[in-house]
Amino acid sequence: MDIMISKRLSTLGHPNRLAVFRLLMRRYPDHVPATELANALDLKPNTLSTYVSALMQAGLIEQERVGNSLRYSVDIEAAKATVGFILNDCCRGRPEICLPFHGDPRGKISGKEDEKFNVLFICTGNSARSIFAEAILRDLSPERFNVYSAGTKPRSELNPFALEVLVHNGHDVSRLRAKNIQEFQTENAPVLDFVFTVCDEAANEECPAWQGQTISAHWGLPDPVRVEGADAEKGLAFRESYRALRNRMMGFTALPITSLDLISLQKAVDDIGRSKEKG
Structure with missing residues (x-):
């Protein structure tokens, strides 16, 4: 293609x-x-x-x-197909670029007044950061969001340090599993309202355009899995990632999503990703 x-x-x-x-x-x-x-x-x-x-x-x-x-x-x-590639793939469907060609550049996210928003978090392995994001957002606002996570690697498994941090913070981990991004690229996959990459490597990889009017942003954080040293040092890295992602989820859940036009909403989620807070 x-x-x-x-x-x-x-x-x-x-x-x-x-x-x-x-x-x-x-x-x-x-x-x-x-x-x-x-x-x-x-x-x-x-x-x-x-x-x-x-x-x-x-x-x-x-x-x-x-x-x-x-x-x-x-x-x-x-x-x-050619124009769609330019708008949705090259420009990633960003509203400030693409909406002038689709319609009202000040339109709002549609059809969601009484429905949950579908949110996907992506990293390479789906073993820690994206799993953190999935668990945190799901527990913070279950009435507003259907939350998913996935990795770009063919196979992965949940990191035991990540599971320990989640359990310590009161999250139910029984239904969490490592998933591949291909699960969300099928015809029967949920239409995603938001897609966030939480690691630089995943953001650098090519990814097919998402169907629908998806808002995407990069919320990259350092990979705690790569931290070397004693278990105490590794555990600290995972706790820092968890705190940083929780702060971002708190900011995200505070957004008046249905009241913001798409350009303002895109800017808001971009700003959340620019945050350098670690907890």
């Missing part, structure tokens, strides 16, 4: 090929004769042929023959 999108963007990087595509987009769903295209864009027939050939190879336009005439039209699904 990425290779094809890259080819399409490269193809559209040529001003005259872009001009052909834009004209066909303006004319959609018409199939425009090649002679009309050449005349409208002041192109020689053989030059136009080179441009439309490149656009067809990139999957951006379609060709049909009517008698002796070749006619062209935009492949609207390809155009949709």
